[in-house]
Each structure stands twice: as C-alpha cells, then as structure tokens.
Amino acid sequence: MALRIDCPNCGSRPFTEFWFGGVLAGEPPTPESTIDPAAEFARVWYRSNVAGMQTERWFHFAGCRRWLTACRDTLTHAVHDVH
C-alpha cells in the first residue's frame, strides 16, 4: 500500500495500479542472438533475491498501459529512476 511509483506518463501512483513484471534479469534473446544455453537458463531460472536495489518491470494497467523499468530498494520499498 505504501509503495508508490512515479510513472513518467501518469505521475505518482500507488503500486496497486501496476502489475509486477518481475526482476529485469538481462536482455531476453531475439532470433538473431546466439543463445548460450547455460546463460539463458540462469537468466530465466536463477533469482538473486537482492537485499537492496534491484531493477524491475512494472505494467501500469490502470493508467497508460505501458511497461516501466524501475529501481526499487527491497529494504525500504523506495522506488527510483522510473523510465
């Protein structure tokens, strides 16, 4: 409830307007990229469970319906640098 996200399109909104899209862990592959199976497995499956800043994806479903990338401090829920 307390968590607020500064949406660059809509302004400061409570997190209940957003869906959490998970931690942004590296670039997903494209047909052009050569896939290293071990690295891809690590990207999809391994979670570091950071105590501190982590980069996350949030979907503003009740607003602009755009995906945002945000840095959140998992200790304080402070959200920075939303774009």
Add this chain to the structure above:
Amino acid sequence: MTFIDFEGRKLPVRDGDTVASVLQREGVTVLSRSFKYHRPRGLYCVSGDCPNCMVTVDGEPAVRSCITPAADGQRVARANGWPSVEHDVLSMTWFMRWALPVGFYYKLFTMPRWLWPFAQKIISRVAGIGPVDLTSKPEKLERRNHHPDLAVLGGGVAGLSAALSAARDGESVVLLDEGMIGEKVAPGPVRSAIDDLLQAVRAQSRVTIVERSPVTGVYEGPLVTAAAAKVLHMVHPGRIVVATGAAERHAVFPGSDLPGVWLGRGAARMAGVHGVRPGKQAVVVLGTEESLAHLETLRKAGVGIKLAVAPAALAARLPTDIPSLVDGQVVQANGRRHVKSVVVLTPTGDRRVVPCDTLVLSLGFTPRDGLLRQARQGTVNGAGQVVSPGCSVDEARASGTQAAQQRSSVPVEQSVANLPPVPEAGIVCICEDVSVGDLACAWREGYTSTEILKRYTTMTMGPCQGQMCHAHLRAFVRQQEPNVQWTSAATTARPPARGLTLAQASAGFDHHLELRTALHDRHLEAGARMGWAGAWHRAENYGDVLKEYWAVRRQVSLMDVGTLGKFRICGPDATEFLDRLYPMHVRTIREGRSRYTLMLNEAGYIFDDGMIALLAPNEFFVSTTSSGAESIEGWFRDWKETWKLKVHIVNQTAMLGAINIAGPHARELLSRVSTDPVDNAAIPYAGIARVTVRGISCLAIRVGFTGELSYELHHPASRSVELWNALMEAGADLGIAPHGLDALKVLRLEKGHVIISQDTDFDTTAGKIGLDWAIKMEKPFFIGRPSLDRLASIPPAKKLVPIRFAGDSAPDEGAQLMVGDERVGYLTSCRYSPLLKCGVSLGWVKLASGVLPAQVVAVSSNGKRRDVGDIATGPFYDPEGAKLRA
C-alpha cells in the same frame, strides 16, 4: 430526551455524553471483567488507552466506552462475565491463580495430549473480551487516500501548532485525531490553548482535519492508516509529526485494578467535561503539576477529599482546608467489587487505612509513543509530550512548530530515566492479567529480556498495546540486569496501535471488478443461474443441464462466448512478432484460416491457449481464454516493447461480442440467417470468413470446444442481443436451446479437451498433456524454446490422461488415483457422460518406468467411494473429429 439501552435498562443521555459517562452517572461501576481472572474492572484512564471500559456496542465487541459518544437507541452490554458481569462466578479463578501460572496453557492440560482440545474449548470460553456476532453482515467500507505534505497525528497543543506552522508555510496538512479535538481535556489552560489553536487551524484552507479516526499504524512508505467508523483513511504524507501526547503513569500495587481507582486526567475529565463525579469520598495522589488543577475540578464537582498525598513541593500549594499527607505512598487498595479503603504508607513507615470509595492517581507520565516507534522510514518526528512528557503548554507549542519544520528525522532516545519505579506486587498488565509474580516466575524460567518476556507472558500485547505496562516491563528487566542495556530495551511496536474491525481492515479491498457480457440480461430472462468465471459473470445453466447437453449433441445450441479475450494484431512486423511469441508456425497460416495455439512463458510452461487467425497479410485476429485477456495484453506489450517491433495491439475483448453456434444443425441455422455462403467450401473446418447475419457483420470462425460442428460469430457487442434473438428465433423448429458452462464441461471432457489452469499446473509442458503436436521444435526460435531444449532431456514423471469410469455416476473431481496401495495421481476434471453412459475425466497419473498403468482406482476424499477407471488413449467422443469437420 434520548436513551441508550443498557442490558435492557433505558439510561438517559445528556449532551456531550460518552457511553462511559452515561453509565457512571447511573452508578454502573463494573464495566468489564478481566481477561484471565475475571476481576471486576471500571473506568480508569478515560482517555481511550486502557482496556477496562470496553463494552459491546450495537453488537460490536471491545468498544472503548470512554471515547464512544452515546447515541439514542444504542444497545450497550458488558461482556465476559457469567452469569453476569456484575456478579461473575468465574472471578473465583482469582483464588485458583496458584494453579494458573504464567504460560499455563503451555504447561497444563497438555499431558495427556487428548486433554488439550477440551481444555482449549473451556479456556477460550472463559477468557476473552466479548463474543463476535457471527450473524452480522460484513459491511463494505471505503478507503480514502490523502497526499499531504505533512501528516499530524494527534490534535493537542503540539499537533495543532505543527499543523498551523506548516499551513502558514504553504504546505498541505492532514490532521488526524482519535476523537473530537479537545473533547478529552477538562476545562483549564490547556483546553483554552487547544480551543484557540483549533480556531486558527480551521481558518487555514490547507489543513484537512480528520476527527474520530484513530490512527492504527504507521507503515513503510510512509503510510498512515486511520480507521474512522465508515472510512479507512490512507494518508501518504511527505513528512509526519507524531503528537499523540502522554498518558498518565499506570499504577501497580495490590488492588490497583479495582473499580474506583482512577488516573487523574480521567477523573478530571469525568468531573469537568461530563459533570459526573467519579465518587463521593476520594483519596487523591498528586505527583504532577497539572494534578492541582484536577483536584480543584474534583472538588467543584462535589467530590469529598478524604486525603491528598503529595510531595513537599506540591503539598505547599494545596488548599489548606483539606487533609494532606506529605511524601506518603499508596500501597494497597481494598475492596471486593469496588474500592472501600486504601492503605497509605507514611514517611515514617506507618500504614494508615483510609476509608474512601475513590482513589485518584497522578503519578507521572508515560509517552504515548507506540506510533512514533512504529515509524521506520521517511521523516517522522515527535512533538510535545510524546517526546518530553509533562512539558508545559508553551513548550508543547514550540515543540510542535519546530517538528513541523524538521526535514529529517530526529531519533528519539529510549532513555531509562523516565521509567516508573519497579512494581512490587499487583497486576501489572491489566489487559492480559499478568501480575508482578508472573513476571518474576517467567524470569526464573529463563525469559530474560523485554522481547521474550512479552511473548511468553503476552504482557503489552493486549488492547492497550503496552501503553499501560510497557514502561513497567522495562523497569522490571532493568532492575534484574541493571548493567545490561539491550535486555531492557523498548520492544518493537507494530500496527495496529488501536483496534480496528475486519471491515475497516479490508476497506476498499472488496470492491470487485464485475464484468458482464452484452447478453447478461438476456441470460437472466432465460432463467440462467449466473456464476463467476474470473471477473466475468457467465451463465452456468438455464435450469436443465441435460436438455442443454442434448441440444448440442443432437440439435443446435448457442453459447455466449463474449468473455473470450479478443485481440487485433497488425502492423508491418505483426507476423514476425507472433511467430516469435507462439510455439507454432504463424508464417504458414493461410488467409482465412485459423490455428489452435498454446502460449508458453520463458520457462517453457503453458500459461494460456487460444486461437490465431489470419485476416489479411500482417493482420491477425487472436483469441485467448476468458480469464487470460487482461494479463495477455500485458504479455504482448512487454514483448513488443522488448523487441521494439512495429506492431499495433488492440484489445477488442470489450467491444466484440461472440456467440458460439454448436450442434449438428449449426450450418442449417447459420444458412437460414446469413446472406453469405456458409458451406464447407466457404468456411471449412478451422476456417474464418466474414458473414452478414441479419444485417450484422460477423467474423465467423469454425472452431469449437464441444466437439460438434460449430461457428463462433464475433460481432460488435452493441448488436449481441439482436443477433442472439435472431438465431434463437430462426432455430426454434430445429430444437435450439442455449447451453451454459455446466453442459460445456461435460461436452469438452467427452472430447478430452484440456482447460488451461483447471487441468494444468504452473509447471505443465505440452508433452505432459499430450499436446506435443502444438509445439514446433523445428522452429529455430520462440519464447520458451531454450527451456524446452533443456527439459527435453528430462523424461516427464507424470501425464495428464483421459480416464473412463464405468457406472451410472462419476467420481468426485479431485479424487485421488491409486494403483494398489500407491497413490499415483488425482482427477482434475470429471463428469458423467449421458451419451457414453460412463464417467469421463482428465487426471494426472504418475509414470512407472516411463509407462502408464492401464487401470487406476479413484478414491473420494472421505475414502468411502472407490471407482475403477480405464486410462484411455484418445478422446471418448468422435475420436476422428468427423463431426467437427462435417
């Protein structure tokens, strides 16, 4: 004249009365019985802190009567006494206390083990603070959000000064108070200061005053929640000033919890604000500056002062016409149901017994700092008595102004200087009936710090949340270990600081999104029973499931499938986009054709399915499951933005209605109403075509879940009713009847069709449910492919298979599947098939060395029903799909 209904008696209410003042005026002195020993309890703090005055008001238990305004017709009753609170037989537990030591529920009734369930029932009946009315209807309350620059908690001198200062600096302020501002304070210099400040604050348009809203918690964010009767206020401030003041120091000595023992401010409030005298003959203990004013208030109300006990400095300023004792100490209060006398220790060590009916204690202050200690994030500062207990009005004013200006938090020192003297005997925690002896016992047992003493004895965990006894707990530990700091530290404060109802706690959460299709009213007219399917309301049946079922299998039937997720995906990169997204071939779909497709996440697991159709080059129509539409739009947009492809994604779920025509006569029906050809050449199986039906332009897709010849008609939702009526009318002589979800569940099971999320889990791969053909591993790239490559080396341990059960009824859904004594799986879906006259089902079955068993036994949850099932290899009904392609 207004009255409250008190246990069947009508008691008159005067202006400004609280429930407590009405009862006091009428001579009701025992308001509750204590939690464990059923000791009589009466008014004590009269400030909303202590638990003694809690009664049941209009069916709501544990309401503090001292801060609840009395209203006409209110039903007030006392709780937790048998046969009554006035004469409570259970108070004999006090004389049994040797048998009920601290933590007794860990020690007694646990040997032998079977005793505990019985003991637990008795204990939960005897203990408590009133029954919850189980027949009461949950109330739906609202949430209100505030976003001020400053939130001020508490409307006393310091709080009002803080609000005024911030508002004058041009900031927006929300000021929260538990009651009405000033109402608790007896007339005097403090009250006039509050009245003046309040007037000045009201003149500021930037200040929102929220009264009768106890603050229940300060959370990270920061977020402040305040529970008003009908609204949960959620305040998201830039900064917070906590000005909750101080409560008077709780007294602990034998008999200190008897009715007739009052804290000074409480007695003064009852006499000065409500004009009700706390008693006839009082012993007054003065220990604070303001207690002189309280004494005066009591005398004016007609309370006889039997003895005033004061330290020398205050004693010198006492009126000369009352008996006084310098530097004395009250050590005991006597009486069974009310104070009859008190024992005073003189400085020379004599014990004097003074007969009286009231004891008023002003011993000092304990900061009301629960909310301040909860705050762990943001700029939060205390102001006034909460940081400097006993400060003057001017000091409070200055402190409030200063706190409002602070741009960072000033840490509050948890000093031990202000701790009360260590209690020697008596009940120290009045919420949970913990005595000083209990504390000593717990200490001997090895619970040697405030935090674990609190957990073991439940002291500070009652309704007052430690406002009364937390300081005494620290003082006790401090005395045991004077040289260790951490063991006597303040305990962690957590929300809620004040009680709130479940309705208040869940305010705003029960506002469900409810989606209805355009045909909703049409279904109701047809007698449909509606049910929830995600956020959608869908028809479960129209009264006769069997009739609906046969209409599909033998004649023709309609189903409202407007709930399906429907998307238009187009743009120069549309084909590329969908080809990367889906595990099947998108590039080879011909114009006017559709394909079934699964949706995989990056782990290669199935999370949705649907249909994808090509309308024109780079223009697709994509459908998803009913529940998936919302999340899949997010999924589409995520990948679009990740890959930066030129694609338009239009969610048409709400704008398009959809009706499925299913049954052997489906083509006959459609040809009657369509102006376009609908034969096998125009719309083959899995084909898609534009048809005009009675002037309504529809996209007809020949797919279906039922196993019969069927057409999905997607059309503008505004014309759904018109289309539905036209089809029903034209099909009347064909035996048309609509079918609901109940019939569909039988129909699809006969075909062995899987419902994603009912039959599948989060880690289901296509291979496990027999849909390998829907994954094109020859495609070099699609989402989930790298994970599937890896999973390919791990043989599946279980599979979802169709299972047939002989007999005239089907086993329960969720039944366990056994082979011999071994549990091998469970049924995810099961129905009785009227056509095949057997149970048809889908279930997960474990493979034994890569092989499925031929037979399993389904055992119902109570173990009474056992059915032998044969594992099938394909659909039960029309395995070749001849009817679909007819």
